[in-house]
Amino acid sequence: MRKLVTAAFVSLDGVMQAPGAPEEDPTGGFTLGGWTVNYWDEAMGQFMDGIFTDPFALLLGRKTYEIFAAHWPYVGEDDPIGKAFNAATKYVATTSAEPLSWENSIALRSDAAAEIARLKREDGPDILTQGSSSLLQTLLAHDLIDELRLLTFPVILGPGKRLFGHGARPEALKLTANSVSTTGVIMSVYERAGEVEPGSFAMSEPSQAEIARRERMKREG
Numbered sequence: 624m625r626k627l628v629t630a631a632f633v634s635l636d637g638v639m640q641a642p643g644a645p646e647e648d649p650t651g652g653f654t655l656g657g658w659t660v661n662y663w664d665e666a667m668g669q670f671m672d673g674i675f676t677d678p679f680a681l682l683l684g685r686k687t688y689e690i691f692a693a694h695w696p697y698v699g700e701d702d703p704i705g706k707a708f709n710a711a712t713k714y715v716a717t718t719s720a721e722p723l724s725w726e727n728s729i730a731l732r733s734d735a736a737a738e739i740a741r742l743k744r745e746d747g748p749d750i751l752t753q754g755s756s757s758l759l760q761t762l763l764a765h766d767l768i769d770e771l772r773l774l775t776f777p778v779i780l781g782p783g784k785r786l787f788g789h790g791a792r793p794e795a796l797k798l799t800a801n802s803v804s805t806t807g808v809i810m811s812v813y814e815r816a817g818e819v820e821p822g823s824f825a826m827s828e829p830s831q832a833e834i835a836r837r838e839r840m841k842r843e844g
Contacts, residue, residue, distance in 0.1 A: 624744060625742065625745065625746075625747055625749055625750055626743075626750070626770060627752070627762070627768055627769050628679075628749055628750070628751050628769065629751075629759060629762070629768050629771050629772070630751060630752065630753060630772040630773075631752075631759075631772075631773055632659050633773055633776070633786050634778050634779060635775060635776065635779050636779045636780060636781070637787055638780040638781070638782075638783035638784065639754070639783075639784060639785065640653050640783040640784040641658075641783075642658060642659040643657060644656055644657045644660075648784075651782065651783070651784075653783050655783070658776065658780060659774075662776055662807070664804045664805045664806055665805075666802065666803075666805065666810070667774065667804045667806075667810065670772075670810045674772055675707050677748070678748035678749075679711060679749050679750070680711055680712040680713070680714060680748055680749070680750050681711050681713045681714065681750075681751055681752075682713075682714045682716070682750045682755070682758070683715050683754070683758070684715075684717075684754070684755035684756070685715060685717040687753060688713065688715045688723070688725070690754070691725070692723075692725040692728075696709055696726070709725075709726060712727050712747075713727055713728045714729050715729065716731045716735040716738075716755075716758050717730055717731070720732075735758065736764075739762065739765075739767055740767060756785065757784075760790040760791075763787070763791040763792060764792065766792055768815075771796070771812070771813040773809075773812075773813070774808050775808065775809040775810075776807075777807040777808070794817075794819065795817050795818060795819050795820065796813040796814065797813065797814045797815070797816040798811060799813065799814050800812040
């Protein structure tokens with residue numbers, strides 16, 4: 624069974640929109656595109672290289688696919704990431720009938736969740752997502768992500784497309800790797816760890832004030 628890995632740049636408040644340039648995705652009036660650029664250092668480059676070391680297939684939403692297809696085929700053979708992206712199979716979740724011009728691209732035009740679940744059951748390299756915030760909501764809602772590789776930047780962006788939206792299901796994660804760049808970017812790898820297991824720090828015998836507070840919470844909803 625293939626593993627589905629989500630790699631993403633996120634702000635401290637969870638925004639992942641347009642990390643690379645102002646023109647990348649101004650949807651919704653977003654004006655802070657390119658917010659990752661000035662944080663880059665060698666440690667981050669090494670972390671990113673590690674994501675692309677093993678063979679992979681790309682899984683992209685339509686908008687991210689269009690951003691990538693207008694960039695990576697034109698960077699030249701000397702760019703190792705461009706070379707890897709161009710060679711990789713690219714699965715694209717899209718409802719558009721427009722042809723996919725980037726080499727090795729395959730459209731997933733029906734039920735995206737069912738199609739991706741089928742791909743995971745097949746033999747082949749791990750499946751890697753990049754960007755694709757809308758698609759990620761579908762993957763999260765259907766519990767299809769096996770690993771998260773996140774670069775969390777020390778910046779608050781406010782409104783914007785987020786990694787974890789309303790479709791995210793409760794799930795425990797295990798931190799398997801963690802490091803910090805010289806610019807304060809936290810680079811983390813998380814794997815699935817089953818269901819969330821709640822506990823309680825409350826006293827075994829609640830005070831009368833606590834009992835009253837709980838009753839008030841019930842009334843207020």
